Amino acid sequence: MDDVSTQPIGALPAATGALALDIYRLTKRFGSFTAMDSVTMRVEPGTVHALLGENGAGKSTLVKCVAGYQRAEEGSILIDGREQEIANPVVARALGVGMVYQHFTLAPGMTVAENLLLAGGKTPALIDWRRKRAELEAFLATTPFSLDLDRRPSELAAGEKQKLELLKQLYLRPRLLILDEPTSVLTPQEADEVLGHVREFAKSGLCTVLIITHKFREVMAFADSVTVLRRGKAVHHCRVDHTDPRRLAAAMMGEGEAPPPESDAExxxxxxxxxxxxxxxxxxxxxxxxxxxxxxxxxxxxxxxxxxxxxxxxxxxxxxxxxxxxxxxxxxxxxxxxxxxxxxxxxxxxxxxxxxxxxxxxLRSLPEEPLRNACVGDLSVAENMALRDFDQPPLARGGVLNFAAWRSRAREWIAEYGVKTQGEDAPIRSLSGGNVQRAVLARELAGxxxxxxxxxxxxxxxxxxxxxxxxxxxxxxxxxxxxxxxxxxxxxxxxxxxxxxxxxxxxxxxxxxxxxxxxxxxxxxxxxxxxx
Known part of the structure; x- marks a missing residue:
């Protein structure tokens, strides 16, 4: 590994150009929970490969194993046909793997130029800024993004920050670029610009791209191939020109379930x-x-x-x-x-x-992050469902709270809204996000x-x-x-x-x-x- 640390920033790794990635029977567990269950998939070199799936399907777990942030218990990761032990992000970087996260990882007090240099990991004690600025400007000229090298992330809009995150990785000339929901903070134009550039980068043979997204439109417009994960398993692989949003929706929900009529991106x-x-x-x-x-x-x-x-x-x-x-x-x-x-x-x-x-x-409301904004986490499901009207008949009579009425109504709502819970007396924080939202919906939409x-x-x-x-x-x-x-x-x-x-x-x-x-x-x- 010593040779990696002596490489100057921006220098090419030993092998260059788009790599081929093979995932073979990869399994990752967290305690008794299997986040990824024997996943096998191939990403062809020089292509954009989309990873589609609901929250909790295992997408982030998979890419974190490739990027060295997590280690799978079983299975193999092959790069250009050779099995690799990716023990940590430093090893991944040496193999040419770069990753852009959903959440920003910029140093807010540093300029754009300093953030780009910092991405390389090994910065000399003394930086020849004239030479480095010329190098950075030459690099920016090869991308469609124009960012002022002297601005700080605190002065940048969300879309500009996302571009800087992407530029940080492109500056290191990755052979595999992983993007985790890169457009969630962008306008449609910015999203198309970023993904269009990434696609060109892949087509030119410089890089292979693996993109996590939940937007069918992005898959159809910018990806070559797609893998759908569902509950930790890879359930569907195909070329994008051989599928459509309806089929992808069916795969995400589980074969046999009819795709929702409104799920089509078009x-x-x-x-x-x-x-x-x-x-x-x-x-x-x-x-x-x-x-x-x-x-x-x-x-x-x-x-x-x-x-x-x-x-x-x-x-x-x-x-x-x-x-x-x-x-x-x-x-x-x-x-x-x-x-x-x-x-x-x-x-x-x-x-x-x-x-x-x-x-x-x-007037009723369904706030964002309902557990934080619309619930009291330690109170039971029944108590949370009664927050609007616990002091009104039939939940209270003559100033006396009727807990039996709270519970029986909660049981009705749990059944009607399909809330998965251990019962109406379970603390609401023990529920999954979707079930918290269903419980809040039942309360807010009553009457x-x-x-x-x-x-x-x-x-x-x-x-x-x-x-x-x-x-x-x-x-x-x-x-x-x-x-x-x-x-x-x-x-x-x-x-x-x-x-x-x-x-x-x-x-x-x-x-x-x-x-x-x-x-x-x-x-x-x-x-x-x-x-x-």
């Missing part, structure tokens, strides 16, 4: 879910927000004079790249963050987000609803849960409720919403009907390229 904007009922133009306004201002966590303004209206029987989608004030907007609306200015009304009545108003005005505020309601959930939750949200709208749906997933908004507004830097900068919405136009506004 669903037209006027989706069948939405076409069930058109909002009347003269329907009453269910939720009105006027001139709302709210502070961010750092004391600066996160929501600037924001106004919007949601009619009864309408889903209004709020699109935007993460970090543009959507979280603060939702928290200010539901009472988790103070409002500095502005007025909010529900069915024409003032709304200050107090518990009594929620009940009287029939009549005037307004539902939902923020990334299916984030991290499996296919079946996504379909079910989307169906429940559409039901609220069909029964005449107004829904404010805040989501970072454009496909979700195009499928469910009647109208879409784009939030950028704490303001609404664009509005369109969902039926006539165009992905690239929404993307341009999401990226801050336009301001209305």
């Amino acid at each position: 669903v037209p904007a006027g989706s069948a879910l939405r076409a069930m009922k058109q909002t009347a133009a003269d329907a009453p306004i269910a939720l009105q927000v006027e001139g709302l201002q709210a502070q961010g966590d750092r004391g600066t303004l996160a929501v600037h004079d924001l106004s919007l209206a949601v009619r009864a029987g309408e889903i209004l989608g709020v699109a935007g790249v993460s970090g543009n004030g959507q979280r603060e907007l939702v928290e200010a609306l539901v009472g988790q963050r103070p409002r500095l200015a502005g007025r909010v009304t529900v069915m024409g009545k003032p709304y200050g987000a107090r518990r009594e108003e929620n009940r009287r005005l029939k 009549d609803i005037n307004v539902l505020i939902a923020a990334n309601p299916v984030f991290g959930l499996d296919f079946a849960a996504v379909r079910e939750i989307h169906g429940r949200i559409v039901q609220v709208r069909q029964k005449g409720g107004g829904v404010l749906l805040v989501s970072e997933d454009l496909d979700e908004l195009l499928e469910l919403a009647d109208r879409i507004v784009v939030m950028s830097q704490g303001r609404i900068v664009f509005e369109t009907s969902a039926a006539s919405a165009q992905r690239h136009v929404l993307g341009a506004h999401m990226g801050g390229g336009h301001h209305a």
Whole structure:
């Protein structure tokens, strides 16, 4: 291994160009849980290979074994036909494996140039900056990304940070580049630009690319081959030109289960879910927000004079790249963050987000990360389901709490919503993410609803849960409720919403009907390229 440490940064490893990767019967366990179960797959050199699967299917475990961050108990990893013992990330790097993570790993106080040099691992005590800058500028000229070498990550937008993460790896000239959901923080244009460049990089024979994604559109547009993982097993391998989103969805859910009718990446904007009922133009306004201002966590303004209206029987989608004030907007609306200015009304009545108003005005919410934002982790499922109305009949009579009524209603809801739990008395933190969300849904969707505020309601959930939750949200709208749906997933908004507004830097900068919405136009506004 000594020869690796003496290599100058950016120097080529012994072997160059795209490598062939073979995974043979790889198994990884965590205690009694098998995260990866005898997975075999081949990634051809110079191709883009997509790894598709629901959360918990084993995708991240697989790539972490290849990148040296985890070690499998059984099976082999072969590079160019030779078995390799990848004991740690240093060994992986020496073999030419580079990985871009879903979460940023940048040094915030250092410049772009310093972050690029740092990626190499071995920096000399004295750096000849003139020579290094010239080298970095020459390197940037070979990529389609222009980043200012003197800026710091704290000054960069999310899309720029993602590009810097990619540049860090490309600078090391990897033979295999692993991307873990690289587009989750990008606008559609930025995503296409990044993936387009990565595809060209692979086609040129310089590199093989393995990409984890959950977006069928990205698989169909940019990958050559795809492997679907399900519950730790590789269940489907094929060339992309021999498949379609419907078949991929069926593989993700398990053969024999019908793919959801709305899972197709090419669903037209006027989706069948939405076409069930058109909002009347003269329907009453269910939720009105006027001139709302709210502070961010750092004391600066996160929501600037924001106004919007949601009619009864309408889903209004709020699109935007993460970090543009959507979280603060939702928290200010539901009472988790103070409002500095502005007025909010529900069915024409003032709304200050107090518990009594929620009940009287029939406003409900499905927040992001429900375990953290909508539950008390140590309380039981039944107790969490009663948080809205534990002091109301029939759950309480004459100031006395009727715990038997809490439990029996919880059992009904557990059955109706398919909540997998050891019982209504189990602490809610013992449930999986999808089941926590189902339990919160049961509570929030009970009875009549005037307004539902939902923020990334299916984030991290499996296919079946996504379909079910989307169906429940559409039901609220069909029964005449107004829904404010805040989501970072454009496909979700195009499928469910009647109208879409784009939030950028704490303001609404664009509005369109969902039926006539165009992905690239929404993307341009999401990226801050336009301001209305």
